[in-house]
Amino acid sequence: MHSFEELSAAFATRFASRHFPDHPASLYDPAVYFLDLGGKRIRPVLCLMGNELFGPIEDDAWQLAIALELFHNFTLIHDDIMDRAPLRRGMPTVHAKYGSSTAILSGDVMLVVGYDYISRIQSSHIRRILQLYNQTAVKVCEGQQLDMDFEGREQVTLDEYLQMIELKTSVLLAASLQIGSILGGAGLNNQQTIYQFGINLGLAFQIQDDYLDCYGDASKFGKQVGGDIVAGKKTFLLIKTLEVASEAQRREIKALEQASPDEKVAGMLRIYQACGVDSWVRELKEHYRQEAYRSLEDIAVLSKRKEPLQHLVDLLLSRDH
């Protein structure tokens, strides 16, 4: 059994090889540039861990780990265009550096090359894996579309927001684990349970992300505290607040739209606290963390084998930056 850190290091070495042809450089240089920006490589490692929970890591798991990471990066390149994001990990996004057309096409080709890694696997489960991968990819697109739709809406319910986060973030984590588990020889029940573990992990992670944007340690967080507030982004905190706020608080929120960024952040944090939304969000994250633990317990393998995944939950959900 290997820890997240060990598998992460091993994956980084394999992933450092070149995934694209050289020519035309105008298409592939942007793709290589983006992969070189790095990232935590959580999804490929989840695939490897999902495999190792049930059996020795298969060669196929490494191919699929690469496919999953390429898929994730394809979504980031395209999302950055749609979100008009100038920076990713402190560096210019692909569309900012190379133009939107090339960013569309580099993303497209990255998605296709991901499928090429799938075509290399030897597993007799190739159809099942391809189906799960496709279903997941479709859901991630749906999540991104809902995210964009919500931007233009006055009111979004908590259930709608949870569903969007599940589609945009959780299903890919869950599918990475399940694909690994299929290769490890997991039965259908165990596959479904590890998938549910991934869903809960993803929700808890995103809730934490929204929380840290307001209450994170700015020096460790690497971005300005309250960035979501300034951008007017819908988050777990804002959506819950809009559900429970008094008429007076609603008027204050409306008035803050015209305020300076600093006033807006200070004002919204005051309202969040008055509404008890800060502690509510901590409890919501804790709820999904416990759900994740419960799913992990329900997987029918020796407890000893679950330790790396337990450790991973603690690692991902105990960060304050």
Place this chain on the structure above:
Amino acid sequence: MHSFEELSAAFATRFASRHFPDHPASLYDPAVYFLDLGGKRIRPVLCLMGNELFGPIEDDAWQLAIALELFHNFTLIHDDIMDRAPLRRGMPTVHAKYGSSTAILSGDVMLVVGYDYISRIQSSHIRRILQLYNQTAVKVCEGQQLDMDFEGREQVTLDEYLQMIELKTSVLLAASLQIGSILGGAGLNNQQTIYQFGINLGLAFQIQDDYLDCYGDASKFGKQVGGDIVAGKKTFLLIKTLEVASEAQRREIKALEQASPDEKVAGMLRIYQACGVDSWVRELKEHYRQEAYRSLEDIAVLSKRKEPLQHLVDLLLSRDH
């Protein structure tokens, strides 16, 4: 054996079923809208014909025919964004009607749903087919990137232009035929020969397309004669002309850049004729048509079986609109 027309009608019936979920409509309505604009459905029918050249049409061939048509439409949606095209088949393009972000995402999801049809096939050759499909998809992206690169360049050689057309247009026709032939049980030699037939057919078709833009019957053509000239698009005619033109003709071409659309078309057509480029392009098309026939002859099956494909060549390459 079935003719192109028969298979085209049969495919249209199958393709008319819904390929996407209902929700979110903001993602899927644009995809359905685009497919409803229609098209000649050449690629899926080539897949069916490639299959039937060697044996009875397999159920898998229908799945792959749908995948290939979805892939083609994905490329059109994304290309229209990059080309800032307002219209496709006389109707607003997806990005013009729904915005670029939704057009990117609708294209993405269409590509993924194409892969979902591949995952449904029963053939033991699924890996080989997936690999060929991926290789082809990568090449089509490369072709589009080269096309964009060429727009910004002063000089493009005929060889470079031919290579771009091969990537952007021919390889998908060729792969559609080859994928069908794999399902029909073709050996490797026959697979390679039918692929080459598709390459030659695609080149002849695109050469004809460039030619008809200048010399087509406007009433049948459905678009203004000389549209490529007005848009300053690089075509077989312009590239060859720039290779053979005299100094005086080059100066005239330069001067025409400032002329009115009508003068520009009239002026360039005069130069094309003076350079003999109109007859040169007709000969070039005839060269690739003959190459296509030769490839077809080289396929080791009974001549009788080749008749539908021979008829298709005549159909595609004898049009004056």
